[in-house]
Amino acid sequence: xxxxxxxxxxxxxxxxxxxxxxxxxxxxxxxxxxxxxxxxxxxxxxxxxxxxxxxxxxxxxxxxxxxxxxxxxxxxxxxxxxxxxxxxxxxxxxxxxxxxxxxxxxxxxxxxxxxxxxxxxxxxxxxxxxxxxxxxxxxxxxxxxxxxxxxxxxxxxxxxxxxxxxxxxxxxxxxxxxxxxxxxxxxxxxxxxxxxxxxxxxxxxxxxxxxxxxxxxxxxxxxxxxxxxxxxxxxxxxxxxxxxxxxxxxxxxxxxxxxxxxxxxxxxxxxxxxxxxxxxxxxxxxxxxxxxxxxxxxxxxxxxxxxxxxxxxxxxxxxxxxxxxxxxxxxxxxxxxxxxxxxxxxxx
Amino acid sequence: xxxxxxxxxxxxxxxxxxxxxxxxxxxxxxxxxxxxxxxxxxxxxxxxxxxxxxxxxxxxxxxxxxxxxxxxxxxxxxxxxxxxxxxxxxxxxxxxxxxxxxxxxxxxxxxxxxxxxxxxxxxxxxxxxxxxxxxxxxxxxxxxxxxxxxxxxxxxxxxxxxxxxxxxxxxxxxxxxxxxxxxxxxxxxxxxxxxxxxxxxxxxxxxxxxxxxxxxxxxxxxxxxxxxxxxxxxxxxxxxxxxxxxxxxxxxxxxxxxxxxxxxxxxxxxxxxxxxxxxxxxxxxxxxxxxxxxxxxxxxxxxxxxxxxxxxxxxxxxxxxxxxxxxxxxxxxxxxxxxxxxxxxxxx
Numbered sequence: 001x002x003x004x005x006x007x008x009x010x011x012x013x014x015x016x017x018x019x020x021x022x023x024x025x026x027x028x029x030x031x032x033x034x035x036x037x038x039x040x041x042x043x044x045x046x047x048x049x050x051x052x053x054x055x056x057x058x059x060x061x062x063x064x065x066x067x068x069x070x071x072x073x074x075x076x077x078x079x080x081x082x083x084x085x086x087x088x089x090x091x092x093x094x095x096x097x098x099x100x101x102x103x104x105x106x107x108x109x110x111x112x113x114x115x116x117x118x119x120x121x122x123x124x125x126x127x128x129x130x131x132x133x134x135x136x137x138x139x140x141x142x143x144x145x146x147x148x149x150x151x152x153x154x155x156x157x158x159x160x161x162x163x164x165x166x167x168x169x170x171x172x173x174x175x176x177x178x179x180x181x182x183x184x185x186x187x188x189x190x191x192x193x194x195x196x197x198x199x200x201x202x203x204x205x206x207x208x209x210x211x212x213x214x215x216x217x218x219x220x221x222x223x224x225x226x227x228x229x230x231x232x233x234x235x236x237x238x239x240x241x242x243x244x245x246x247x248x249x250x251x252x253x254x255x256x257x258x259x260x261x262x263x264x265x266x267x268x269x270x271x272x273x274x275x276x277x278x279x280x281x282x283x284x285x286x287x288x289x290x291x292x293x294x295x296x297x298x299x300x301x302x303x304x305x306x307x308x309x310x311x312x313x314x315x316x317x318x319x320x321x322x323x324x325x326x327x328x329x330x331x332x333x334x335x336x337x338x339x340x341x342x343x344x345x346x347x348x
Numbered sequence: 349x350x351x352x353x354x355x356x357x358x359x360x361x362x363x364x365x366x367x368x369x370x371x372x373x374x375x376x377x378x379x380x381x382x383x384x385x386x387x388x389x390x391x392x393x394x395x396x397x398x399x400x401x402x403x404x405x406x407x408x409x410x411x412x413x414x415x416x417x418x419x420x421x422x423x424x425x426x427x428x429x430x431x432x433x434x435x436x437x438x439x440x441x442x443x444x445x446x447x448x449x450x451x452x453x454x455x456x457x458x459x460x461x462x463x464x465x466x467x468x469x470x471x472x473x474x475x476x477x478x479x480x481x482x483x484x485x486x487x488x489x490x491x492x493x494x495x496x497x498x499x500x501x502x503x504x505x506x507x508x509x510x511x512x513x514x515x516x517x518x519x520x521x522x523x524x525x526x527x528x529x530x531x532x533x534x535x536x537x538x539x540x541x542x543x544x545x546x547x548x549x550x551x552x553x554x555x556x557x558x559x560x561x562x563x564x565x566x567x568x569x570x571x572x573x574x575x576x577x578x579x580x581x582x583x584x585x586x587x588x589x590x591x592x593x594x595x596x597x598x599x600x601x602x603x604x605x606x607x608x609x610x611x612x613x614x615x616x617x618x619x620x621x622x623x624x625x626x627x628x629x630x631x632x633x634x635x636x637x638x639x640x641x642x643x644x645x646x647x648x649x650x651x652x653x654x655x656x657x658x659x660x661x662x663x664x665x666x667x668x669x670x671x672x673x674x675x676x677x678x679x680x681x682x683x684x685x686x687x688x689x690x691x692x693x694x695x696x
Binding site: 162165168169172173175212213214215216217219249251252253254256270271272273274276292294295297298300302303306309324 | 510513516517520521523560561562563564565567597599600601602604618619620621622624640642643645646648650651654657672
């Protein structure tokens with residue numbers, strides 16, 4: 001990928017350029033830890049009402065940019081927008097997380113559409129256009145979707161689950177039906193990401209939040225292979241589409257993921273050892289990560305030490321500072337300010 | 349470690365001898381998936397009443413040996429016996445998991461004893477002696493304890509928690525107090541394991557169930573270093589004590605764990621890739637594992653394929669067949685029988 005040398009810092013990092021000061025954004029940066037978010041959320045009604053209201057979704061996407069001056073805005077939305085656009089009923093009950101009409105058996109797959117409904121998703125694309133208009137020129141706009149495996153775990157269980165047992169059991173009992181579901185999610189994800197680019201995002205991230213629970217050969221089948229197909233198919237439409245992969249908890253299988261999946265950057269969870277990632281990954285991919293989001297709740301010296309260790313390991317290479325998972329709702333805003341100052345102060 | 353060539357198969361495997369037929373046992377093999385266990389449990393009263401009743405604890409320990417002929421019996425007990433013997437109140441409510449008087453702040457540590465109370469633990473040692481007496485001569489008897497980090501997560505939270513947030517937050521906010529708690533658990537674990545050997549166990553396993561959630565440098569401090577101290581201290585008392593370590597979810601940090609912790613065997617979780625473990629671990633340690641316990645619920649061809657892949661990868665080296673985590677309560681007994689037949693049939 002070739003990039004204008006005065007381009008947005010995040011896109012320069014994604015194009016594998018070294019940083020002087022690393023760009024920074026935080027997963028789930030538009031969210032409940034911000035009072036201005038909570039105020040909008042209250043007047044929006046339910047969580048999905050907010051996602052599908054272009055004006056309000058744009059507003060909460062922009063809030064953390066205004067407050068903190070992050071180098072990227074990520075569209076306020078949810079990975080379960082895709083099952084909904086495939087015809088599965090999705091609701092969010094206050095304090096309870098998502099609820100879906102669970103896919104208990106292979107026959108239930110017949111209830112789903114073959115393709116996502118772009119009419120239903122129109123408000124998302126409109127929100128992207130709105131944010132694009134109001135974003136400072138040096139701030140990148142990120143779209144996203146969930147990886148097929150992670151999305152499938154919710155579709156099958158009908159909710160979040162420890163260790164994602166229902167989806168794993170379904171995949172063992174009905175491997176062909178499960179492969180069909182993953183196929184449908186691959187196509188849906190490609191279409192959804194391509195439309196997000198058309199609407200104006202600069203780059204996308206694909207979240208595989210539950211990659212960590214699969215045996216290695218299942219990880220190959222349900223995470224690596226579908227991800228490789230998505231990246232290839234998106235690039236057929238948009239040849240230089242910058243893509244960040246986030247296979248959380250991939251552990252020793254991170255290698256195989258990076259051999260097969262041509263993402264520009266890899267998001268690292270907070271368990272990945274810094275020296276290992278610097279020595280073996282950063283020469284091949286831009287690294288994004290990987291502060292323990294809990295250290296940002298704790299703050300103080302523990303936070304500074306952890307921040308410095310990450311800057312020291314990755315700071316010079318192509319690198320995007322981020323957390324190793326989403327920011328916690330009870331994170332003090334002062335700790336976020338302290339983090340940004342420390343990351344940007346690293347320049348001097 | 350030198351071993352009598354006609355010794356118990358499990359001890360031969362722990363002494364790094366190659367197998368013709370690998371010995372097999374299953375984590376949590378004495379448990380709710382067995383009707384004979386449920387019958388005893390009903391008459392015992394609460395879960396801890398069963399743990400502390402030598403006759404009944406011995407009985408449920410022996411049940412899976414009688415039914416399946418496993419190569420090892422593991423004492424029926426719980427890792428939270430240690431906090432209880434340190435003076436923390438522990439209860440188990442039906443269907444709710446353990447409840448402890450949570451250690452909310454450093455001052456709460458003063459409520460704990462400096463050393464475990466062996467009088468309180470006497471029924472455990474008596475149960476060991478009883479099992480020993482009734483065990484077939486070729487079956488090994490395993491004792492166990494939880495690793496300090498994993499036990500500390502319950503002591504601080506007062507219950508099981510997703511991602512073990514309370515303990516991680518405590519360790520960031522109060523690193524010195526947390527180090528003192530880990531120290532106390534190291535000493536308690538050493539004393540407890542040594543007494544279990546004195547009572548008659550042939551080998552022990554140390555469970556670090558929640559090793560997976562720590563950043564690498566915290567993993568070094570709270571998992572690797574304490575484990576290394578425990579193994580060294582136990583061997584000072586019992587020079588050839590066979591010890592199995594089980595750092596579940598250690599991922600890329602499994603390397604550093606094995607460099608520092610002189611266990612004879614390493615239990616692998618079901619996410620570890622077989623080729624990687626065969627090529628890089630089995631020459632240095634006996635491997636134990638690593639069937640996905642969920643495939644044993646699913647059964648059928650998926651189970652056979654996964655079993656065969658493990659046998660093919662590890663079958664010849666020093667190897668103990670096991671699951672990658674505890675057996676699920678809803679595992680059909682027929683699937684366990686099918687597994688054992690397949691593992692033992694591998695001889696021909």
